[in-house]
Amino acid sequence: MAKDTLSVTDNRTGKSYELPIADGCIRAMDLRQIKTGTQDFGLMTYDPALLNTSICRSTITYIDGDKGVLMYRGYPIEQLAEKSTYLEVAYLLLNGELPGQKQYDEFANSVTTHTFVHENIKSFIEGFRYDAHPMGMLVATVAALSTFYPEAKLVGDRATRRAQMIRLIAKMPTIAAFSYRHSLGMPYVYPVNDLSFAGNFLAMVKRIAEVRYTPNKTLERALDTLFILHADHEQNCSTSAMRQVGSSRVDPYSAVAAATAALYGPLHGGANEAVLRMLKEIGSKDRIPEFIKKVKTGEGKLMGFGHRVYKSYDPRAKRVKQLADEVFEVTGKNPLLDIALELERIALSDDYFVSRKLYPNVDFYSGLIYQAMGFPVDMFPVLFAIPRTAGWLAQWEEMILDEEQKIARPRQIYMGSSKRDYVAMSERK
Numbered sequence: 001m002a003k004d005t006l007s008v009t010d011n012r013t014g015k016s017y018e019l020p021i022a023d024g025c026i027r028a029m030d031l032r033q034i035k036t037g038t039q040d041f042g043l044m045t046y047d048p049a050l051l052n053t054s055i056c057r058s059t060i061t062y063i064d065g066d067k068g069v070l071m072y073r074g075y076p077i078e079q080l081a082e083k084s085t086y087l088e089v090a091y092l093l094l095n096g097e098l099p100g101q102k103q104y105d106e107f108a109n110s111v112t113t114h115t116f117v118h119e120n121i122k123s124f125i126e127g128f129r130y131d132a133h134p135m136g137m138l139v140a141t142v143a144a145l146s147t148f149y150p151e152a153k154l155v156g157d158r159a160t161r162r163a164q165m166i167r168l169i170a171k172m173p174t175i176a177a178f179s180y181r182h183s184l185g186m187p188y189v190y191p192v193n194d195l196s197f198a199g200n201f202l203a204m205v206k207r208i209a210e211v212r213y214t215p216n217k218t219l220e221r222a223l224d225t226l227f228i229l230h231a232d233h234e235q236n237c238s239t240s241a242m243r244q245v246g247s248s249r250v251d252p253y254s255a256v257a258a259a260t261a262a263l264y265g266p267l268h269g270g271a272n273e274a275v276l277r278m279l280k281e282i283g284s285k286d287r288i289p290e291f292i293k294k295v296k297t298g299e300g301k302l303m304g305f306g307h308r309v310y311k312s313y314d315p316r317a318k319r320v321k322q323l324a325d326e327v328f329e330v331t332g333k334n335p336l337l338d339i340a341l342e343l344e345r346i347a348l349s350d351d352y353f354v355s356r357k358l359y360p361n362v363d364f365y366s367g368l369i370y371q372a373m374g375f376p377v378d379m380f381p382v383l384f385a386i387p388r389t390a391g392w393l394a395q396w397e398e399m400i401l402d403e404e405q406k407i408a409r410p411r412q413i414y415m416g417s418s419k420r421d422y423v424a425m426s427e428r429k
């Protein structure tokens with residue numbers, strides 16, 4: 001009869017072991033009993049970049065990479081992107097259920113009334129050079145927030161924890177907008193609390209001399225949808241940074257700063273910028289075949305294509321592609337769109353990409369939208385960090401409440417020198 005176990009024979013000793021299998025996993029700690037003798041530490045797994053290691057049990061986000069499925073708390077991303085709002089999705093991620101009207105109003109009101117930052121944050125941002133990257137400013141300033149809320153270190157206390165989560169979701173757009181305005185040498189615009197989450201962000205970024213800035217409804221909705229699509233993506237690089245750093249029980253501002261830093265890297269939050277650079281470099285549709293040929297011979301990558309998890313069309317990319325059309329109706333078409341569409345068409349009919357299951361990911365079209373909306377490329381990772389904060393926080397709280405979790409402390413295989421004695425500098429060769 002089939003059993004949920006794995007039989008392992010250690011050929012070094014001839015001993016056999018039976019390891020339980022649960023949820024498609026064996027426990028790495030169950031391998032520790034496999035030893036060659038009493039002095040042996042026990043068997044470990046070697047998994048650089050954690051390609052095949054589950055680090056937690058989670059109820060937040062589900063991805064089926066082969067089928068192109070993404071769900072938050074069981075709700076398909078397509079439905080949330082079409083029918084929901086970012087704040088509703090943030091509530092869902094944090095609480096596990098969609099809010100009723102009263103719960104939504106309370107949550108939205110809480111976030112809205114925490115959008116202001118202490119005036120000293122303004123002076124803090126003033127200290128950056130005029131050309132500082134807004135993502136660098138965001139990382140540093142969100143870390144600095146922990147000094148304004150020293151009680152945040154009480155991560156075991158639910159009420160305190162929840163208060164910081166609201167503050168973080170509310171203040172990330174304000175810090176992001178202030179950082180952007182600083183890089184332009186423009187005065188900061190204070191939050192406008194009767195606008196929506198996305199509308200307020202647009203106002204803080206865009207307002208110049210208007211008495212009252214009214215965001216364009218299509219652009220406001222498009223930004224809100226992009227926020228929904230970027231709100232969580234299970235155990236990616238920045239989220240696992242949030243969990244790892246948070247596992248030391250540091251306050252959530254410091255942990256979000258670490259996650260934001262992870263997102264800053266070009267292999268993670270910076271790919272949409274690389275797509276724009278690539279499209280510009282290609283320059284015109286007739287140069288696409290030459291570009292594809294280069295990619296196929298290993299001279300560079302088709303940026304915005306391929307994904308570690310998705311081996312079919314990224315479900316977020318489908319919606320982003322539709323959004324691009326809606327946004328361009330307002331802003332005028334981004335001239336790079338035609339190149340992107342043709343590139344996608346050619347790649348999806350080319351065996352090199354088809355056989356490797358390389359499809360457009362979320363970054364292939366999002367940069368075109370951000371650019372058409374007037375954001376410079378430096379702001380692209382910032383626009384990713386704002387909504388991902390809700391996902392980071394949901395995952396962080398899940399980790400804090402998970403009794404199986406401890407401070408994260410991976411193992412290594414030591415490959416350095418064996419013991420040797422110190423040699424005085426004068427005697428070294």
Ligand code: ACO
Nearest residue numbers: 267268271295301302303304305306307308356358361363
């Ligand atoms: N263009 C051309 N070839 C590619 C691409 C690409 N974009 N992506 C993968 N390949 C090829 C690889 O060369 C490899 O070919 P081989 O089997 O002949 O050696 C094969 O496809 C498998 O690729 P891996 O590198 O093993 O895939 P991995 O899962 O490690 O990488 C990644 C995933 C990093 C996303 C990769 O596809 C890539 O670099 N894409 C471009 C950058 C990008 O768009 N990143 C955004 C990801 S989405 C996000 O972070 C929000």
